[in-house]
Amino acid sequence: MxxxxxxxxxxxxxPGFYCGATNVGMRxxxxxxxxxxxxxxxxCDIAAVFTSNKFQAAPIKHxxxxxxxxxxDFILINAKNANAMTGEKGVEDIDTLMAALSSKVEIHNPLMxxxxxxxxxxxxxxIIAAFDMLNFTATDSDKAARAIMTTDQFKKELAYKVxxxxxxxxxxxxxxxxxxxxxxxxxxMLCFIITDATIPKxxxxxxxxxxxxxxxxxxxxxxxxxxxxxxxxxxNQQSGTYDKAAFSEVLNRLMFELAMMILKxxxxxxxxxxxxxxGARSDAEAQKASTALSNSLLVKTALFGEDPNWGRIxxxxxxxxxxxxxxxxxxxxxxxxxxSDTFRxxxxxxxxxxxxxxxxxxxxxxxxxxxxxxSYTSYGCDLSYEYVKINAEYRx
Amino acid sequence: MxxxxxxxxxxxxxPGFYCGATNVGMRxxxxxxxxxxxxxxxxCDIAAVFTSNKFQAAPIKHxxxxxxxxxxDFILINAKNANAMTGEKGVEDIDTLMAALSSKVEIHNPLMxxxxxxxxxxxxxxIIAAFDMLNFTATDSDKAARAIMTTDQFKKELAYKVxxxxxxxxxxxxxxxxxxxxxxxxxxMLCFIITDATIPKxxxxxxxxxxxxxxxxxxxxxxxxxxxxxxxxxxNQQSGTYDKAAFSEVLNRLMFELAMMILKxxxxxxxxxxxxxxGARSDAEAQKASTALSNSLLVKTALFGEDPNWGRIxxxxxxxxxxxxxxxxxxxxxxxxxxSDTFRxxxxxxxxxxxxxxxxxxxxxxxxxxxxxxSYTSYGCDLSYEYVKINAEYRx
Numbered sequence: 204m205x206x207x208x209x210x211x212x213x214x215x216x217x218p219g220f221y222c223g224a225t226n227v228g229m230r231x232x233x234x235x236x237x238x239x240x241x242x243x244x245x246x247c248d249i250a251a252v253f254t255s256n257k258f259q260a261a262p263i264k265h266x267x268x269x270x271x272x273x274x275x276d277f278i279l280i281n282a283k284n285a286n287a288m289t290g291e292k293g294v295e296d297i298d299t300l301m302a303a304l305s306s307k308v309e310i311h312n313p314l315m316x317x318x319x320x321x322x323x324x325x326x327x328x329x330i331i332a333a334f335d336m337l338n339f340t341a342t343d344s345d346k347a348a349r350a351i352m353t354t355d356q357f358k359k360e361l362a363y364k365v366x367x368x369x370x371x372x373x374x375x376x377x378x379x380x381x382x383x384x385x386x387x388x389x390x391x392m393l394c395f396i397i398t399d400a401t402i403p404k405x406x407x408x409x410x411x412x413x414x415x416x417x418x419x420x421x422x423x424x425x426x427x428x429x430x431x432x433x434x435x436x437x438x439n440q441q442s443g444t445y446d447k448a449a450f451s452e453v454l455n456r457l458m459f460e461l462a463m464m465i466l467k468x469x470x471x472x473x474x475x476x477x478x479x480x481x482g483a484r485s486d487a488e489a490q491k492a493s494t495a496l497s498n499s500l501l502v503k504t505a506l507f508g509e510d511p512n513w514g515r516i517x518x519x520x521x522x523x524x525x526x527x528x529x530x531x532x533x534x535x536x537x538x539x540x541x542x543s544d545t546f547r548x549x550x551x552x553x554x555x556x557x558x559x560x561x562x563x564x565x566x567x568x569x570x571x572x573x574x575x576x577x578s579y580t581s582y583g584c585d586l587s588y589e590y591v592k593i594n595a596e597y598r599x
Numbered sequence: 600m601x602x603x604x605x606x607x608x609x610x611x612x613x614p615g616f617y618c619g620a621t622n623v624g625m626r627x628x629x630x631x632x633x634x635x636x637x638x639x640x641x642x643c644d645i646a647a648v649f650t651s652n653k654f655q656a657a658p659i660k661h662x663x664x665x666x667x668x669x670x671x672d673f674i675l676i677n678a679k680n681a682n683a684m685t686g687e688k689g690v691e692d693i694d695t696l697m698a699a700l701s702s703k704v705e706i707h708n709p710l711m712x713x714x715x716x717x718x719x720x721x722x723x724x725x726i727i728a729a730f731d732m733l734n735f736t737a738t739d740s741d742k743a744a745r746a747i748m749t750t751d752q753f754k755k756e757l758a759y760k761v762x763x764x765x766x767x768x769x770x771x772x773x774x775x776x777x778x779x780x781x782x783x784x785x786x787x788m789l790c791f792i793i794t795d796a797t798i799p800k801x802x803x804x805x806x807x808x809x810x811x812x813x814x815x816x817x818x819x820x821x822x823x824x825x826x827x828x829x830x831x832x833x834x835n836q837q838s839g840t841y842d843k844a845a846f847s848e849v850l851n852r853l854m855f856e857l858a859m860m861i862l863k864x865x866x867x868x869x870x871x872x873x874x875x876x877x878g879a880r881s882d883a884e885a886q887k888a889s890t891a892l893s894n895s896l897l898v899k900t901a902l903f904g905e906d907p908n909w910g911r912i913x914x915x916x917x918x919x920x921x922x923x924x925x926x927x928x929x930x931x932x933x934x935x936x937x938x939s940d941t942f943r944x945x946x947x948x949x950x951x952x953x954x955x956x957x958x959x960x961x962x963x964x965x966x967x968x969x970x971x972x973x974s975y976t977s978y979g980c981d982l983s984y985e986y987v988k989i990n991a992e993y994r995x
Contacts, residue, residue, distance in 0.1 A: 258917030258925050288913050288925055290940060321910025323944055428918040500896070514717025517684050521654030522824040529654050529684055544686060548719055588984045 205449040206366045207456070210374060213344030216362035217374040217397050219244045219439045223341035224350030227333035229283040229319075229326060236350030238330060239280045239378075241395055242339055246274035246311055247437040250407035252415050254432035261286040261293030262315040263433065268294075269312055272404065275437070277313040278395060279304065280351050281330070282380075284319040285391065287430035296325045303331040308339045316433050318353055318380060318391045348378040351393060355382045359464045363453050365400075365446075373400035373442040375453055381465040391429040392419055394461060399442040400450055410447075411436045414454045418462035423497035423583035434458075463582070472584035474506050479569040480520075483577030488525040490579040495523035496568065497583030506585035511549065511557030513542045520570060531573030536560045601845040602762045603852070606770060609740030612758035613770040613793050615640045615835045619737035620746030623729035625679040625715075625722060632746030634726060635676045635774075637791055638735055642670035642707055643833040646803035648811050650828035657682040657689030658711040659829065664690075665708055668800065671833070673709040674791060675700065676747050677726070678776075680715040681787065683826035692721045699727040704735045712829050714749055714776060714787045744774040747789060751778045755860045759849050761796075761842075769796035769838040771849055777861040787825035788815055790857060795838040796846055807832045810850045814858035819893035819979035830854075859978070868980035870902050875965040876916075879973030884921040886975040891919035892964065893979030902981035907945065907953030909938045916966060927969030932956045 210216035220243050224236030253263050269275075279300065286293045301313045317325070348358040362376035381392035396411075415434055436454075466475050478496040483489035496502055499519045505512050513534050520527055534542040537560050541549060549557065560566050606612035616639050620632030649659050665671075675696065682689045697709045713721070744754040758772035777788035792807075811830055832850075862871050874892040879885035892898055895915045901908050909930050916923055930938040933956050937945060945953065956962050 256914060256917040257921075257923050258913055285910070288910060288938070290925065320908070321914055322938070430914050430917060512716070514681070514684060517654055518652060518717055518826050521652040521826060525653070527653050529686065542684070542718070 204368060205446055207449070207453050208364050208366070210362035210364045210376065212342070213348060213360040213362050214241065214376045214378060214397060215342035215344045216364065216376045217399050219399060219441045220397050221340050221342055222347040223338055223343045224346040225333050225336040227326070227329045229281065229329070235352070236346055237282045238333060239347040239350035240337060240339070241278045241280070241347065241397065241437070242308070243276040243397075243437065243439050245439050245441070246276050247439045248402075248404045248407055249273070249275055250404070250411040250436040252411060252434045254428050254430060256428045256430045256432070258288060258430050260317060260431040261289050261297060262317050263431070265294050265297045266314055273312050275312040275314050277304075277308075277310040278316060278435070279313065280316045280393065280395070281325070282318055282351050282353055284317060284323055284325055285321045285431050286317040286325050287321045289322070289324055292324060296327050299327055300325070300330055304334055307334045316393055316395070316431075316435075318351065318393055318431055321430060344376070344378065351378065351380045353380060353382065353391070355380055356468050359461055359468075361457050361460055363457060365449050365453050367444055367446050367449060371444040373398060373444050373450075375400065375450075375457060377457055377461060379461040379465070382468045391431045392434070392465065393431070394419070394434040394458070396434070396436045396454070396457065398436070398438045399440070400438060401440045401443050401445045402438050402450055406447060406450070407436050407438060410451050410454050413451070414458040417455055418458035421581045422462050422466050423581065466582055466584050469584040471587040473564070473587060474585045475565045475582065476506055476584065477567045477580055477582050479567060479578070479580045480572065481569070481578040482572040482574055483579075484526050484575040485577040486579055487577070489577040490581075491525050492520045492523045492570070492572075493579045493581040495519050496570075497581040500586060503583065503586035506561070507587050509558065509561040511536065511541060511554060511561055516568060516570065517542065526574060527572050528574065533571045533573065535567075535569040537566050600764060601842055603845070603849050604760050604762070606758035606760045606772065608738070609744060609756040609758050610637065610772045610774060610793060611738035611740045612760065612772045613795050615795060615837045616793050617736050617738055618743040619734055619739045620742040621729050621732040623722070623725045625677065625725070631748070632742055633678045634729060635743040635746035636733060636735070637674045637676070637743065637793065637833070638704070639672040639793075639833065639835045641835050641837070642672050643793075643835045644800045644803055645669070645671055646800070646807040646832040648807060648830045650824050650826060652824045652826045652828070654684060654826050656713060656827040657685050657693060658713050659827070661690050661693045662710055669708050671708040671710050673704075673706040674712060674831070675709065676712045676789065676791070677721070678714055678747055678749055680713060680719055680721055681717045681827050682713040682721050683717045685718070685720055688720060692723050695723055696721070696726055700730055703730045712789055712791070712827075712831075714747065714789055714827055717826060740772070740774065747774065747776045749776060749778065749787070751776055752864050755857055755864070757853050757856055759853060761845050761849050763840055763842050763845060767840040769794060769840050769846075771796065771846075771853060773853055773857060775857040775861070778864045787827045788830070788861065789827070790815070790830040790854070792830070792832045792850070792853065794832070794834045795836070796834060797836045797839055797841045798834050798846055802843060802846070803832050803834060806847050806850055809847070810854040813851055814854035817977045818858050818862050819977065862978055862980050865980040867983040869960065869983060870981045871961045871978065872902055872980065873963045873976055873978050875963060875974070875976045876968065877965070877974040878968040878970055879975075880922050880971045881973040882975055883973070885973040886977075887921050888916045888919045888966070888968075889975045889977040891915050892966075893977040896982060899979065899982035902957070903983050905954065905957040907932065907937060907950060907957055912964060912966065913938065922970055923968050924970065929967045929969070931963075931965040933962050
C-alpha cells in the first residue's frame with residue numbers, strides 16, 4: 204500500500220537538488236529567464252529518451268558521447284536556440300560552456316538541453332557571462348520552469364510525494380516545455396524529471412520508456428518530430444526507499460499530466476480530444492488509425508468548427524491503411540452513437556446532442572472497428588486561426 | 600513527329616461526345632449545376648484509378664461490379680453528396696437512378712461519380728425528376744465543369760488536339776474538380792478524360808496510371824485520401840489514329856496541368872511550391888522526404904509567413920525516416936543556396952534574397968542529400984487562415 208499526494212514547489216520538492224535560471228539576453232523579455240539549470244548535490248543515475256529525428260541536435264550528440272551508465276550532477280538548459288544543424292561546432296560550443304562552468308561550480312559529466320530556432324550557433328560568450336548571475340544553491344523551480352518555455356503560454360511543473368508506510372517516502376518532480384501540436388522547431392518537447400527514490404537503473408530505463416509511450420508519444424505533434432525532443436529522469440537515490448508499483452504509477456501519472464498540459468497549451472488550441480480506437484485486428488492497427496485521427500487536418504478543423512461531421516472521422520480511418528469494414532464500424536462522441544451500419548444519417552435531435560458534446564473543452568471520440576481486440580488511445584487538439592498565425596509569424 | 604495544340608470548348612473538342620449539367624436542388628445557387636453527364640455516341644473503352652481509402656464510396660463499388668474490360672457510354676456525376684459510407688443502399692440508389700435514366704436515353708453500363716459530404720443518401724427522387732431537364736445531345740462542357748465543383752474557386756477544363764501528320768489527328772479533353780490540399784470530404788479529386796484516339800486498352804491502363812503518378816499523386820493532399828477519388832480515361836476510338844509517344848506526352852501534360860490547377864485553387868492557398876529531393880539513397884527515400892515536405896504543417900505555415908526558416912525544411916527531412924547526414928545536405932530556394940555544411944547561418948544579404956524568392960507565387964525548394972541517385976519532386980501550397988476557415992465552416 205502506498206499513498207501519492209501532490210507536493211509544493213516543483214523541483215524543490217525533491218531533497219538534494221538545486222535549480223534556477225537567469226536571462227542572458229536571448230529572450231527580449233528580461234523578466235523571464237532563457238537559461239536554466241538543475242543541479243544535484245550528488246551524482247545521479249540517468250535514463251533518457253530522445254527524438255527519432257535523424258538530425259539530432261548538438262546536446263543529444265553531446266549526451267551520447269558519455270559511456271553507458273554514466274552519472275551526472277548538472278543539466279544546463281536554454282530556450283530560444285535549438286543548437287541543431289550546427290555541426291561539430293555545436294558540440295564544441297557545449298564543451299566550451301561546460302569548461303567555463305566548471306570554474307564556477309563543481310560539476311561531473313554535465314549535460315545540456317536546448318530548444319528554439321534551428322541553425323544558429325549558441326551565443327557562447329553571452330551565456331558564459333551569465334554564469335556569475337546564477338546561484339547554484341537556489342531552489343527556484345518556478346524560475347527554471349519559466350526559463351525553458353518557448354511558445355508555451357503557461358509553465359509546466361509538477362511534484363508528488365509518495366508515502367510507502369512506516370514513514371518511508373520518496374519524491375518525484377518535473378519541469379517540462381512544449382506547446383500543443385507543434386513548437387518552434389518541430390514540436391520540441393523537453394522534460395526533466397528528478398527523484399530521490401532509490402530506484403535501480405534498469406527500472407529507470409524501462410519505466411521512463413513506458414511512461415513516454417503512454418504520454419508524450421500519444422499526443423498529436425502532427426507527425427513531425429523535433430531535432431531536440433528529450434525526456435530525462437534523474438535519481439540521486441537519496442531517500443533509501445523504493446517501490447516499483449508506486450514509482451511506476453506516480454511516474455505515469457506525472458508524465459501523462461504533463462502531456463495533457465502540453466496539449467491544453469496547444470498553439471491556438473481550444474479543445475482536448477481523446478481518440479480511442481478499439482476492435483482493431485491488432486494494437487498496432489488501432490494505433491495507426493488513432494494517430495491518423497489526432498493528426499488529421501480535416502478532423503482538427505472540424506473540431507475547431509464544432510461540426511459533428513463523422514464522415515471525416517470515418518474517411519481518416521479508411522485512409523489510414525488498416526483493415527476496416529463500414530458495416531462493422533461504430534463511432535461515438537462521448538456516449539452518443541453517431542455512426543453504425545444501421546444508423547447513418549443524424550436526425551436533428553442526435554445532431555443537437557452531438558453539437559453539445561463538441562462545444563465542450565474536453566471529449567472523447569471512440570471508434571470500434573468490430574474486427575478484433577486491438578486498441579489504442581491518442582490525444583489531440585483542434586486547429587484554429589491562431590495556430591496558423593503563431594506558426595507563420597514565429598521567428599520573423 | 601507530332602504537334603500538340605490547345606483546343607477550344609473543353610470536352611466538346613472531342614468528336615462523338617456529349618456533355619451537360621443541370622441543378623437538381625442540391626446546390627443552393629441555382630445558376631450552377633450540381634448534376635452533370637458525359638455521354639458517348641458509341642461504347643468507350645475505360646481506364647480508371649480509384650482512391651486507396653478502404654471505405655470506397657458507392658459509385659466506386661458500383662463500377663467494380665462490372666466485368667473486366669467492359670465498355671460504357673455514360674457517366675453521371677454529382678456534387679454536394681459523396682454517396683460514401685452509405686452501405687448497400689448507396690449502391691442500390693445508383694441502380695435506381697440508372698434504371699430511371701435508361702427510360703430517357705439509351706445507355707450501356709452507365710457509371711456514376713460523386714463528390715460532397717460523406718454519410719448521406721443521394722436525393723434519388725430529386726435527381727430523377729431532373730433527368731427531363733438534361734439535354735443528352737448538348738455539348739456544354741463549361742456547364743459540366745462547373746457542376747462538379749465543390750469548394751473549387753474556378754472550373755478545371757482542358758483540351759488538346761494532336762496532329763500526327765498527313766491530316767491524321769486525335770483529341771483529348773478533360774474536366775476535373777478538387778481544391779488544393781483538401782476538399783470537403785478529404786481532398787476529393789475527380790477527373791474525367793475523354794479521347795477519340797484509337798488507343799489500345801492496355802495502353803490506356805498503363806498511361807493513365809503513369810500520368811496519375813506524375814500529377815495527382817504528387818500534390819499535397821495532406822496525407823489524407825478521399826473515399827471518392829477517381830480519375831477516368833474514356834476512348835471512343837473514333838479518330839482511327841494513335842501514336843503512343845504523342846498520346847503519352849499529351850496525357851501527362853494534361854494531367855499535370857490539371858494537378859497544378861488544383862494546387863493553385865488550394866483552399867486559402869497563395870503559393871505553389873515544388874519540393875525536389877535528390878541525392879537520396881533511392882527514389883523511394885526521395886519520395887518519402889519530398890512528400891513529408893509538401894505535407895508538413897510547419898513548412899506550409901512558414902511558406903505562408905514567407906519566412907526563410909530552412910530549419911523547418913531540414914527537420915522535416917530528418918523526421919521523415921530516411922537516411923540523411925547534415926554534413927552532406929544542401930538546401931536551395933530556387934537557385935539560392937541557403938544551407939550547406941560549410942554555410943549555415945544566413946547573412947543579411949542572403950536572407951534578403953531568400954525573402955524575395957519566398958514572396959513569389961511559385962518557387963522551388965531543392966534538397967540534395969548527397970548520398971545517392973534517388974530523386975522525386977512533389978508539389979505543395981501554403982497553409983493560411985483562409986484554409987482553417989473553409990474547413991472549419993464546411994458543411995455547417
